[in-house]
Amino acid sequence: MSSEQEAESIRCLVAKVGLDGHDRGAHVIARAFRDAGFEVIYSGLHKAPEEIVQAAVQEDVDVLGISILSGAHDTLVPKIMDGLEEYGAKEDTLVLAGGVIPEEDREGLKEDGVAAIFGPGTSIEETIEFVRENAPQR
Amino acid sequence: MTMDADDESLLEALLAGEHRALARVISKIENRSPGYRELVSELYAHTGDADVIGITGSPGAGKSTLVDKLAEEYRDRGETVGIIAIDPSSPFSGGAVLGDRIRMASAVGDMDVFVRSMSARGTLGGLSTATADAVKAMDAFGKDKIIIETVGAGQNEIDIVRTADTVAVLVPPGSGDDIQTLKAGILEIADVFVVNKADRDGADRTVQELREMVHLGEESGLAGGSGGHHGADVMSSGNAAVDETDDEDEGWTPPIVETVATKGTGIETFIDELANHRMHLVDSGTHAEKVRQRHAEEIRTLLREDVHSLLEDELAESGGIDGLAEAVRLGETDPYSITSDVLAPVEACVENLETGPREDGSNRE
Numbered sequence: 001m002s003s004e005q006e007a008e009s010i011r012c013l014v015a016k017v018g019l020d021g022h023d024r025g026a027h028v029i030a031r032a033f034r035d036a037g038f039e040v041i042y043s044g045l046h047k048a049p050e051e052i053v054q055a056a057v058q059e060d061v062d063v064l065g066i067s068i069l070s071g072a073h074d075t076l077v078p079k080i081m082d083g084l085e086e087y088g089a090k091e092d093t094l095v096l097a098g099g100v101i102p103e104e105d106r107e108g109l110k111e112d113g114v115a116a117i118f119g120p121g122t123s124i125e126e127t128i129e130f131v132r133e134n135a136p137q138r
Numbered sequence: 139m140t141m142d143a144d145d146e147s148l149l150e151a152l153l154a155g156e157h158r159a160l161a162r163v164i165s166k167i168e169n170r171s172p173g174y175r176e177l178v179s180e181l182y183a184h185t186g187d188a189d190v191i192g193i194t195g196s197p198g199a200g201k202s203t204l205v206d207k208l209a210e211e212y213r214d215r216g217e218t219v220g221i222i223a224i225d226p227s228s229p230f231s232g233g234a235v236l237g238d239r240i241r242m243a244s245a246v247g248d249m250d251v252f253v254r255s256m257s258a259r260g261t262l263g264g265l266s267t268a269t270a271d272a273v274k275a276m277d278a279f280g281k282d283k284i285i286i287e288t289v290g291a292g293q294n295e296i297d298i299v300r301t302a303d304t305v306a307v308l309v310p311p312g313s314g315d316d317i318q319t320l321k322a323g324i325l326e327i328a329d330v331f332v333v334n335k336a337d338r339d340g341a342d343r344t345v346q347e348l349r350e351m352v353h354l355g356e357e358s359g360l361a362g363g364s365g366g367h368h369g370a371d372v373m374s375s376g377n378a379a380v381d382e383t384d385d386e387d388e389g390w391t392p393p394i395v396e397t398v399a400t401k402g403t404g405i406e407t408f409i410d411e412l413a414n415h416r417m418h419l420v421d422s423g424t425h426a427e428k429v430r431q432r433h434a435e436e437i438r439t440l441l442r443e444d445v446h447s448l449l450e451d452e453l454a455e456s457g458g459i460d461g462l463a464e465a466v467r468l469g470e471t472d473p474y475s476i477t478s479d480v481l482a483p484v485e486a487c488v489e490n491l492e493t494g495p496r497e498d499g500s501n502r503e
Contacts, residue, residue, distance in 0.1 A: 008169045009257075034235050041255050044240035055239060058252050060161035087158045 010135050012063040015043040015052045017080070020070035025098060029065060032124045038063075038131070049076055053083030062094060062135045066114075069099040073109060081113045092136040098122075141176045149180055152279055157249055160279045164254055167271045178271045184278035188220075189416055192286045192299030194327075195308025200334040202241035204308065204399040204408075205287050209242070209251050211405050212283050220276035221253045222269060224288040224298060238287060252276065266297040267439050270432075273301060296327055301432060303425070304415045306330040306408070309348060312340035328392050329415045332408060336396035348394050390418050448484070456480050 014030045016023055023045055033040045041059050043052060056064050064084075068076060077097065084090040090113060097109060098118045106117050115134060118127050141149070148166075151159035163181075166174045191208075195201050202223065209219045223238035236255035254272065256265070269286060276284050286302055288295045299305045307328040331352070333344050393411045397404035419425035453459055456479065465471050 008171070011165075030235055039234050039236060039255075039257055041236045041239055054249060055253075057158055058161055058249075058254055059239075060158075060165045089158055 010038045010063065010131065011041070011059060011061045012038050012065060012131070013041045013043060013052070013056050013059060013061040014065045014067065015047060015055070016045050016067050017047050017049055017052055017076045018068065018070050018072045019046065020068060020072075021045055022069045022099075023067070025069070026065075026067040028124070029067070029098065029127065032128065033131070036128045036132075049079035049083060052080050053087065053089075056084060056093060057087045057089050062092075063096065063131055064093050065096045065098060067098045068101070071100065073097065073099075073101055074105060077109055077114060078112050084113075094131070094134050094136055096127075096131075098127075141180060142173060145173050145177050149177060152275065153184060155280065157252065160252065160275060161254070163275045164272045167275065168256060168268055170268075174271075178274060181271075181274045181278045185274050186277070188273075188277040188281050188284045190273055190277075190284045190286065190302045190304075191412060192288070192302030192305040193308065194288050194295060194299050194305065195332075195334075196310065197289055199308040199310045200399045201287050201289075201308055202238040204332065204334055204397060204405075205238075205285050206242040207399050207402050207405045208285060208409065209283075210402075211409055213248060213251060217282040218250045218280065219252070220273075220279070220281035220284040221251065222272055222276075222284070222286045223253065223255045224265070224269065224286070224295075225255060225257050252279075252281065266301065267436070267443070269298050270301040270436060299327060300435070303419060303428065304329045304412050306332050306412070308332045308334050309344060310335055311338045311344045329390065330408070330411050331392055331394045333394060333396050334399050336404065337398050337401075341396065345394055345396065352392055352394070389422060390415065390424075449480070452480055452484060 012033050014026050014033070016026050026042070030040045030042045041055065041061065043055055052064070052066070055061075064080075066077065066080065081090060081095070084093060084095075095114050096116050096118065097114050101109065101117055101119060109117060116130055118130075148159055148162060152163050163177060165171075166177060193201050193205055193208075205221060205223070209221060212219050221242070223236065223242075225234055225236045225238060234257035236257060239253055239255060242251075242253055256269065256272065273284050273286065286299060288298050305327050307330075309331060311333060331348050333341055333348065335341070336345075393414075395404055395408045395411055397408055399405075419428065453462075456462065456476075462471075462476050466473060466476070
């Protein structure tokens with residue numbers, strides 16, 4: 001491997017927002033992404049939308065995976081999307097949502113700019129495949 | 139060197155203080171995407187104002203927490219902060235989980251603390267170059283303090299923290315014999331020692347051991363920031379360095395600071411010592427020497443990388459590394475013969491250059 005080669009790697013932020021302490025799913029995804037060769041930044045628990053936006057912008061991630069199991073997705077996700085827009089990062093960040101998100105809310109989230117929603121039962125391979133295919137080319 | 143229009147506007151946006159542009163420039167540096175060299179080369183003109191601090195120590199020593207508190211204190215003093223947190227990546231998948239951010243809670247919601255996580259990406263020598271370039275980007279952006287945080291294990295990390303003006307080494311209490319093992323690599327690079335978690339048992343002893351080690355190091359001429367020999371250094375700096383026995387030493391005795399990062403204890407003393415070291419560097423003229431050494435290292439690394447990629451091409455022309463390795467395995471030849479065969483055309487070229495008529499190096503690249 002030449003050190004001069006372009007060394008591009010898919011960068012992901014795995015984020016937990018709001019008052020929801022269930023991070024097993026986020027951990028599993030973070031590790032699976034790592035094993036798939038991605039660079040994963042994990043936000044830690046109980047983050048505010050602004051913190052997620054700050055991290056996504058500063059780390060210049062290709063993919064933002066938001067894990068929400070609190071049911072507050074309708075308030076938290078739009079805040080994140082607005083924040084990304086403010087810094088001009090909404091267009092070329094692939095935003096994914098995971099966790100317990102009812103069928104009837106999904107359309108609304110997609111309109112906000114979430115590219116895909118992975119509910120319980122999604123296979124890891126499926127998620128990784130989706131990221132590989134859809135990570136923005138910059 | 140010329141840049142394309144996109145990079146031009148990216149550079150302008152960075153200089154104008156757009157966070158996203160800074161983030162994007164660092165990505166370009168990390169990815170070594172086309173045009174990044176021109177970009178960094180343009181950045182140089184805008185650098186030199188930031189104070190660069192390297193923080194290293196064994197895993198779990200409390201680096202991230204300390205860096206977080208450091209950033210908080212600097213922000214309270216009205217200074218902007220950039221942080222580069224380096225985590226190792228898996229040599230197998232190339233993937234990495236960069237977790238330092240989790241412990242940097244004070245930086246939250248404050249865009250003037252710019253935290254960037256980086257991983258090694260399997261390119262061993264490359265990371266120190268990428269780090270140095272990312273520091274340049276933050277410097278040009280206008281950050282007052284730039285903190286590089288990395289696990290202190292191995293030459294690679296030592297190269298990374300060397301890009302800093304002042305290096306702090308964290309030692310957890312009760313390290314005991316570990317201090318002995320730290321000795322070789324770490325003593326030379328430490329400008330400040332920090333015994334973090336100083337409220338734990340064994341902290342006093344660790345401080346004591348460090349103190350002995352620093353003195354021992356001084357006697358054998360080991361201590362002192364850049365580990366270099368700076369000729370006659372007669373400048374007497376204002377700091378109260380004890381035991382200034384030999385003039386080989388630059389007159390800086392690494393202080394030992396006790397902190398409890400989780401509670402914020404000792405942070406101010408730590409910042410004062412960092413400032414003292416900075417002042418010492420400037421007053422004694424060591425700073426210029428250090429910067430010169432750093433640039434020399436940068437030039438060497440870049441040259442090495444370029445020559446390396448030239449050789450990769452040459453290697454491909456000779457049939458690729460796999461074929462050659464197989465030939466060695468079959469006992470047809472040996473690595474030394476192959477090396478001189480591969481290098482022969484390159485050497486011939488260089489010789490031609492030396493003997494041929496040369497106006498200037500216009501036929502470079």
